[in-house]
Amino acid sequence: xxxxxxxxxxxxxxxxxxxxxxxxxxxxxxxxxxxxxxxxxxxxxxxxxxxxxxxxxxxxxxxxxxxxxxxxxxxxxxxxxxxxxxxxxxxxxxxxxxxxxxxxxxxxxxxxxxxxxxxxxxxxxxxxxxxxxxxxxxxxxxxxxxxxxxxxxxxxxxxxxxxxxxxxxxxxxxxxxxxxxxxxxxxxxxxxxxxxxxxxxxxxxxxxxxxxxxxxxxxxxxxxxxxxxxxxxxxxxxxxxxxxxxxxxxxxxxxxxxxxxxxxxxxxxxxxxxxxxxxxxxxxxxxxxxxxxxxxxxxxxxxxxxxxxxxxxxxxxxxxxxxxxxxxxxxxxxxxxxxxxxxxxxxxxxxxxxxxxxxxxxxxxxxxxxxxxxxxxxxxxxxxxxxxxxxxxxxxxxxxxxxxxxxxxxxxxxxxxxxxxxxxxxxxxxxxxxxxxxxxxxxxxxxxxxxxxxxxxxxxxxxxxxxxxxxxxxxxxxxxxxxxx
Amino acid sequence: xxxxxxxxxxxxxxxxxxxxxxxxxxxxxxxxxxxxxxxxxxxxxxxxxxxxxxxxxxxxxxxxxxxxxxxxxxxxxxxxxxxxxxxxxxxxxxxxxxxxxxxxxxxxxxxxxxxxxxxxxxxxxxxxxxxxxxxxxxxxxxxxxxxxxxxxxxxxxxxxxxxxxxxxxxxxxxxxxxxxxxxxxxxxxxxxxxxxxxxxxxxxxxxxxxxxxxxxxxxxxxxxxxxxxxxxxxxxxxxxxxxxxxxxx
Numbered sequence: 001x002x003x004x005x006x007x008x009x010x011x012x013x014x015x016x017x018x019x020x021x022x023x024x025x026x027x028x029x030x031x032x033x034x035x036x037x038x039x040x041x042x043x044x045x046x047x048x049x050x051x052x053x054x055x056x057x058x059x060x061x062x063x064x065x066x067x068x069x070x071x072x073x074x075x076x077x078x079x080x081x082x083x084x085x086x087x088x089x090x091x092x093x094x095x096x097x098x099x100x101x102x103x104x105x106x107x108x109x110x111x112x113x114x115x116x117x118x119x120x121x122x123x124x125x126x127x128x129x130x131x132x133x134x135x136x137x138x139x140x141x142x143x144x145x146x147x148x149x150x151x152x153x154x155x156x157x158x159x160x161x162x163x164x165x166x167x168x169x170x171x172x173x174x175x176x177x178x179x180x181x182x183x184x185x186x187x188x189x190x191x192x193x194x195x196x197x198x199x200x201x202x203x204x205x206x207x208x209x210x211x212x213x214x215x216x217x218x219x220x221x222x223x224x225x226x227x228x229x230x231x232x233x234x235x236x237x238x239x240x241x242x243x244x245x246x247x248x249x250x251x252x253x254x255x256x257x258x259x260x261x262x263x264x265x266x267x268x269x270x271x272x273x274x275x276x277x278x279x280x281x282x283x284x285x286x287x288x289x290x291x292x293x294x295x296x297x298x299x300x301x302x303x304x305x306x307x308x309x310x311x312x313x314x315x316x317x318x319x320x321x322x323x324x325x326x327x328x329x330x331x332x333x334x335x336x337x338x339x340x341x342x343x344x345x346x347x348x349x350x351x352x353x354x355x356x357x358x359x360x361x362x363x364x365x366x367x368x369x370x371x372x373x374x375x376x377x378x379x380x381x382x383x384x385x386x387x388x389x390x391x392x393x394x395x396x397x398x399x400x401x402x403x404x405x406x407x408x409x410x411x412x413x414x415x416x417x418x419x420x421x422x423x424x425x426x427x428x429x430x431x432x433x434x435x436x437x438x439x440x441x442x443x444x445x446x447x448x449x450x451x452x453x454x455x456x457x458x459x460x461x462x463x464x465x466x467x468x469x470x471x472x473x474x475x476x477x478x479x480x481x482x483x484x485x
Numbered sequence: 486x487x488x489x490x491x492x493x494x495x496x497x498x499x500x501x502x503x504x505x506x507x508x509x510x511x512x513x514x515x516x517x518x519x520x521x522x523x524x525x526x527x528x529x530x531x532x533x534x535x536x537x538x539x540x541x542x543x544x545x546x547x548x549x550x551x552x553x554x555x556x557x558x559x560x561x562x563x564x565x566x567x568x569x570x571x572x573x574x575x576x577x578x579x580x581x582x583x584x585x586x587x588x589x590x591x592x593x594x595x596x597x598x599x600x601x602x603x604x605x606x607x608x609x610x611x612x613x614x615x616x617x618x619x620x621x622x623x624x625x626x627x628x629x630x631x632x633x634x635x636x637x638x639x640x641x642x643x644x645x646x647x648x649x650x651x652x653x654x655x656x657x658x659x660x661x662x663x664x665x666x667x668x669x670x671x672x673x674x675x676x677x678x679x680x681x682x683x684x685x686x687x688x689x690x691x692x693x694x695x696x697x698x699x700x701x702x703x704x705x706x707x708x709x710x711x712x713x714x715x716x717x718x719x720x721x722x723x724x725x726x727x728x729x730x731x732x733x734x
Contacts, residue, residue, distance in 0.1 A: 432536065437573040439557040440533050440566075441587035441643065442594070451586060455577030455626070 033090035039063060042190050045090050049159050049193075052166060055173075062179035062189035069183045075346035076375045076407060077315050079288065082253060089191045089224070115478055144208065153206050153237075154199040158226055161197035168199055172230055176259035176296045176323070184255040184317075185292040192226035192257070200235040200266075209465050210239045225256040231266035233299065240465060242273040254313075256291045264299030264326065269307070271464055272320075273472055276312035281482075283342025283371070286314025293320035294350075297329035297358075305332040306349070307463045309472045311479040314343060319377065321350035324358035324386075331360040334460040336472075338479045339372025339404070348378035348409075353389040353419070362393040365457045367476075369400035369483035375407040382419040389416060395425040398456050400449070400483050435484070449484055450477025486511045486548055487651045487682045493542035493707075494531045501527045503707035504543070509651070509682040509700075516685045516693055518718060519704035520726040525686045526570060528704070529655040533567040534560050547651050562594035564650030568640040568657055575627040580639065583627045584609065584646055591647060612645040616672040634665030641672040652676075653684045658692035670695030690722040703729045 033044050042063045046056040071081070148155055154165060161169050179189040200206050231237050241258075254276070260268050270293075279286025289312075295304035306320040322331025333349035351360035360380065368374045374397070382389045397406035408425050430452055438448035454461065454473050461469050461476075487509040494502040501524045509515045519525050531538045532545060534557040544551050552560045575583060588608075589599040600608065606623070613620050618638060628636050637657055644652055654673070658666055673696050677683065685698060693701070693715065701718045703711040703726070710729045711717065 431573075433573045434575055436533075436535055436557060437569065437575070438583075438587075440561055440569075441583075441647065442558050442561040442590040443586055444558050444590070445556075447586065447590065451578055451583070452575060455575050458577035 033088065035088055036085040037063075037087070037089055037191070041089050045191055045193065048090065049162070051162060054170060055162060058174065058179065059190050062186050063191075065180050066183065066186040066190055069186060071183055072317075075317050075377070076373070076409075077317060077344040077346050079315055082288075084187075087253065090193060115474055147207055151204050151207055152201040153204060154197065155210055156197055158192075158195045158197040158228060161199075161228075165197075165199065168230065169197065169228065172228055172259065172261055174259075176261060176294050177257050177292050182292060184290040185257050188224045188226060188255045188257045188292070192224045195226035195228070195256070196239075197227075198229040198237060198239060200231045200237045202233040202235060204232075204235045206235070206237040210237060223254050225254075227256070227258040228261075229259070229268060229270070230261045231263065231268045231302075233263045234265040235263075236267045236269075238269040238271070238465065240271045240273075240468060242275070252286075252288055254287055254289045254291070256289075256293075258291070258293040258320075260293075260295030260304055262295065262297050262299060262302035262304050262326075262329075265301045266299060267303040267305075268295060269305045270295070270320075271468065272306075272308040272310075273464075273468065273475065274308070274310045274312050274316070275475065275479075277314075278312050278341065278343050279314040281341050281370075283314065286343070287312065288315045289313035289318065290315075291318040293318065294323065295321070295331070296323045297326050297331060297355075299329070300326040300355075301328045302326050303330040303332075305330075305334070305463070307334040307460065308336070308347075309460075309464070309475065310335070310337040310345060310347060311475055313345075316343075316345040316347055318345075318347045319349055321352070321379075322360060323352045323354065324360065324389075325354045326358075327355040328357045328359075329355055330358070332463075333360075333362045333364070334463045335364045336367070336457045336460045336476070337365075337374060338367045338476065339369070339374045340479060340483055341370040341372065343370075344373045346375040346377055348376045350379040351381070351391055353380075353382040353386040353391070355386060357388040357390075358386055359389070360391045362391070362395070363459050364393075364395045365460050366395075366397045366406055367400065367453055367456070367480070368397065368404035368406045369480055370404060372404045373407075374405065375409060377409045377411075379411040379413070380421055380423075381411075382414040382416050382421065384415040386416050387418050389419040389421075391419075391421045393421075393423045394459075395423070396456070397425075397427040398453065399427065399429045400480065430484070445484060446477065446481055449480050450474075453477070453480060487545070487684060488549075489532075489543070489545045491543040492528075492531065492540065492545060494527060494538055494540050496527060496538055500541070501707055502531065505704070505708055506543075507684075507702060507709055509684055511682060512677070512679045513699045514677060514683040514685065514696060515700045515702060516687060516698040516718060517702050517704050517709075518687055518690075518721055518726075519729075521688075523704045523726075524707045525704055526655055529567055529570075529653050529686055532560075532565065532653055533557055558590070559594075561647075561649075562591050566644055566647055566649035566652045568637075568644060568652065568654040570656040570659060572628045572631075572636040572640055574629045576629050578627050579623065580625055580627050581606065581609065581623040584623075584643060587643070588646060609642075609646060613642065616642065616645060616675060617668070618642060618672075633660035634662070634668070637661060637665070637669050638672065641669055641676070645672070645676055648681075650680065651682045651684070653686065655686045656688065657685065658687055658689065666692065667695060690718040693718045705729045 033041055042059050046059055177185050179186055262268050276287040297304050304322050310316050324331050331351050337345045337347050339345050364376050366374045366376055376395050380391045395408050410423050412421050414421055434452050435448045453476055464472055489505055489507045492502050492505045544553055547564055552563055585605040610620055697715055701713055702709045
């Protein structure tokens, strides 16, 4: 287990260290690899994690392939070339500077916590305040862990799964996103440090939303996160990733990979709220979030549903997709993306219809304000054998102000005459009439914007797990502060 | 009480209100009538503080306090309500969410705690019952797909729930058939109260048969050019505005 911080007073570190045994913090010894990327670094990471030979060789294949790959340039985002040698690929969990109380944190961040309605003890943990009050998450985590064990659900860090369930990891890792997939995913395959692993056994309906409670640990997720979720025959799981609280990180490039596998009659619901640091109002700083998320509906009647609320990051490059292999399988993508100030987002989905009578549904709501630039990019492909495939896409953009942009780039490839593919798109502007009407009833301008935008996003917000939907609604308002008036 | 003192206002640089003076006492209902282009709707927007309606002189007060320098939401919180001639649609936002946000914004400005969802529904039901309305309207998105009559009833419902000191009703009768007009008028009559002032802006006398005003004013070319009792409205109905418009010119 991780070494606790120096001195017995560091309650936070202790708590974090303790909770490792419940599987939510990595077991990295405290040290850092030298800057830069090389085969040695890849070997170093693998060795640190005591990985079996097959995984090391997979990482190395990825690394060698990565060297040959060009940067993807097709997205409508612009940024200076990345210097891969000017970054650390392995470092121990950071010790945040310890603060005496919440009064010491950036008032701007405190205000956001309050607006989101985050409970006080979670605020303290998120902000890195030394907590001396007894904090009940450990006991709750124990209860949760027991319950999951009863049901046979495996939920642990992927590095732990490599040790304890190597047959599952080996069978499925890279089976949805191969190490050759794209430059960012390939880099992740070579150097990923941790992430979550979930396996739900046949016929089991996972008794709780996975990870909703563990928001605090989710706040420690790293730069190259790797998540693998397998829903065996007839099972169901709902997984929630991310955090509404604003998150900062020294690492500019984030390249996560998420792979989902749903077997016969299984269903996976994956929800994300992403609020990484977007840079300041002039567009300086901010995270580059280059993520590859893909789910395979391998079994008959399986279903994968992606819901995302993307409000953070300077640049978002992300296309959660579904490969509908099993007959009658269903893929869904519900998205809200907000770009304000100088944020750029190129996001959407791919629905690949391979099986018969496969169905997909896409609802994308893009909101652009300030100098934000946003692109919806979506592919719907129907293979020749996908008899009876159906897709419906609804893609709406809302513009606030006159200096932002919204773009819609749908790709439709149908190779089967019986397929029905529908695409609807709208672009609208938030109207002065609506804002004045709300203000005449007593709402402030900011509340009026939040209300109108939440109405615009309603179809997607209602897909989120209940408790998270409320916070997400508030987040929508907060993300657009200062965008009008 | 609403006091308007020598109010001048321009829209796009064009003078529309040219020295309008009017006092509506507490508990009173006054009607403003006038031909198209006289400045009736401008008056409503100027009072509510809409962007683009610039006050160039004069003042107006609600219960003795000038609202002229306040933002629209602060005027609303000070007790000014405008029933819109064309109520605005807000897709995806239920009427009950919208109304609860409004009520709570106003409660917060008075230092009162928010109503939770249950408390709000209770309040809304009680108001709707007293106005003879059913609560299915609460679940629908704000004004989306509402008939003309439903939109106006929704305005009156908001008035009932927000309990303003001054209610300005802009052409509440426009677009209503006789039955819808009666329903809305009944509701407004039920909301007359000793501390509330109503200013009814209208084209036609028809509404004033149902909501009998204490005073009727004729607005022409940005000024009040004649005032009288309810009989004045009937006279206008017979003779038209021509005589007043000529006097104003």
